[in-house]
Amino acid sequence: MRELVLKAENISKYYRLGLIGSSSLKQDLQNLFVKSRDGLTVEDPQHIWALKDVDFELHAxxxxxxxxxxxxxxxxxxxxxxxxxxxxxxxxxxxxxxxxxxxxxxxxxxxxxxxxxxxxxxxxxxxxxxxxxxxxxxxxxxxxxxxxxxxxxxxxxxxxxxxxxxxxxxxxxxxxxxxxxxxxxxxxxxxxxxxxxxxxxxxxxxxxxxxxxxxxxxxxxxxxxxxxxxxxxxxxxxxxxxxxxxxLNLDTQLSKHTYSSPHEAPGNSYIKIKRAELENSTIIHFEFWYTAEGNENLSIGIMLYNDLGQCVFDLASAPTRMENGLIKGACTLPENFLNEGQYVLSIAFIGDQSKLLFDFADCLNFNVQDNGKNLRWYGKRVGIVRPEFPIQLLNIDRDGAI
Structure with missing residues (x-):
């Protein structure tokens, strides 16, 4: 058995947001620890657990x-x-x-x-x-x-x-x-x-x-x-x-988000997500409530990552002037484009090509399986994508004629 060289036992780290020392010692001590009913330190808007009960071992x-x-x-x-x-x-x-x-x-x-x-x-x-x-x-x-x-x-x-x-x-x-x-x-x-x-x-x-x-x-x-x-x-x-x-949140399939009203939907004052859905691992549907502050253009960015965290692609729509209200969009991926494996998708909303309005990060994940067309091919094909570009073969006689 390998030698144990480090052991972390129930490591927790509690921070007060802001500066300590700008008030009296009594006030600092009162602000540093906020007691819950069971006597344990808890979070409030001015405090945060950076770590909580971290426990592991490291061997040579x-x-x-x-x-x-x-x-x-x-x-x-x-x-x-x-x-x-x-x-x-x-x-x-x-x-x-x-x-x-x-x-x-x-x-x-x-x-x-x-x-x-x-x-x-x-x-x-x-x-x-x-x-x-x-x-x-x-x-x-x-x-x-x-x-x-x-x-x-x-x-x-x-x-x-x-x-x-x-x-x-x-x-x-x-x-x-x-x-x-x-x-x-x-x-x-x-x-x-x-x-x-x-x-x-x-x-x-x-x-x-x-x-x-x-x-x-x-x-x-x-x-x-x-x-x-x-x-x-x-x-x-x-x-x-x-x-x-x-x-990467790949342990469970997450292929759909739906929200009935802006009050319960994820987002902010600019963007509220009504729907994000992946259909048959090829069609990305999304709907959102949009509220612009001025006459800015809106772009949609779609980023896809594989299970190694590598970016497969980063798409962006053309900047477009959109009216406030409910907006619907879609993007279709080519069939048999992605190689076998697990993927995570994010949708970003950008104003005037530079202002990030909202990032719906890691919102959908899905698994792509072999389509069965290459039954004699041994194992998984290499590469992130598996495009089906045509490859032409022609017979040529000894005189060079086809």
């Missing part, structure tokens, strides 16, 4: 991918595990050294050079200068910023900073590596290089990794365990594909 050689929408508590959890923030309740126990790569600028001193920051991070991890020197050349080579090594990092671009920061975190002797979405700042080539390095240090060196990303394909390919966070709570922990399916 394990790579845990954390997925969830913005505001689900992913970054807060990583800050607590990195000891940047303290939990309101619960505890974190770990074994060994922890390296974190969370936000641009975290962990480096802006006035120091890249070279000096490498040694500074080594000292923070408890390594001697001699130990850092044995890894120094490898760190610099991986980062690819040799020319700027003696330049203060405050003059680095965000991409250069991430290159050096990841190289330091991955090559120094940490037992646990914690990485947020910050890797997305780097170029594609370096991202792939980082993913390959994380696979190497987890499988060969036995390092444990916690990884947050919105790239579902990376989560699926890199991670051994997936955690799906929603509103500060763990909704699902298990195989990465299951966590991804939960995050």
């Amino acid at each position: 050689g394990e790579v845990i991918g954390i997925v969830g929408r913005n505001g689900s508590g992913k970054s807060t959890l990583l800050k607590i595990l990195s000891r940047i923030a303290r939990p309101t309740t619960g505890s974190v126990r770990w074994k060994g050294k922890i390296s974190s790569l969370l936000e641009i600028g975290t962990g480096f001193h802006a006035e120091l050079t890249g070279r000096e920051n490498i040694f500074l991070n080594g000292q923070i991890l408890g390594l001697s200068n001699a130990e850092v020197k044995t890894r120094f050349d490898e760190i610099v080579a991986f980062s690819g910023i040799e020319r700027f090594l003696d330049t203060p990092v405050k003059r680095y671009s965000s991409g250069m900073y991430v290159r050096l920061a990841f190289s330091v975190a991955a090559h120094l002797r940490s037992d646990i590596l914690i990485i947020d979405e910050v890797l997305a700042v780097g170029d594609i080539e370096f991202q792939l290089k980082c993913i390959a390095k994380m696979k190497e240090i987890s499988r060969l060196d036995g390092k444990a990794i916690l990884f947050v990303s919105h790239d579902m394909q990376t989560i699926r390919n890199l991670c051994t365990t997936g955690i799906y966070l929603e509103k500060g709570r763990i909704k699902l922990i298990g195989d990465p594909p299951k966590a991804i399916a939960g995050y």
Whole structure:
């Protein structure tokens, strides 16, 4: 059995919205904790649970991918595990050294050079200068910023900073590596290089990794365990594909929304959804109540994502002047266009080509199955789409005539 290196037990984090300290100590303490009847801290408009009762374990050689929408508590959890923030309740126990790569600028001193920051991070991890020197050349080579090594990092671009920061975190002797979405700042080539390095240090060196990303394909390919966070709570922990399916709301089919009046419909002062429906996985129907402030043009955006979070297409209607009231629309997808798999659809309403009026995100999801026309084709066809473009074959005789 693999060695347990980190254990989070009932982690919760409670925030007061706004500033603390602008009033008396008594008022701050009264505002910080709002008591419910059972004595537990509860939310009110001025307070929020960023995390609630988060409980999991991390073992040596394990790579845990954390997925969830913005505001689900992913970054807060990583800050607590990195000891940047303290939990309101619960505890974190770990074994060994922890390296974190969370936000641009975290962990480096802006006035120091890249070279000096490498040694500074080594000292923070408890390594001697001699130990850092044995890894120094490898760190610099991986980062690819040799020319700027003696330049203060405050003059680095965000991409250069991430290159050096990841190289330091991955090559120094940490037992646990914690990485947020910050890797997305780097170029594609370096991202792939980082993913390959994380696979190497987890499988060969036995390092444990916690990884947050919105790239579902990376989560699926890199991670051994997936955690799906929603509103500060763990909704699902298990195989990465299951966590991804939960995050993308693919565990159940959702092919229709209907609302009888604007009062109960999702939306805002501009848009209220009356109906959104997918018919036979090909026809998208939608109706909505529209209230414009002025004479702005209206566009409809339809975005489709597969179960890896990859955008299949992003359609937009031509900007059109519409009268206030109930509007009906539809979009038809070509038959047999989508490959077999699960999909999530979002509808966005845009004013004057730049103002987002309302985003009906992840409103419909559906499954596409093989149409049976390729019975002799072995397995699922590759690619996101499976178009049926005509392919012509002609017999040509030896003289070149048809």
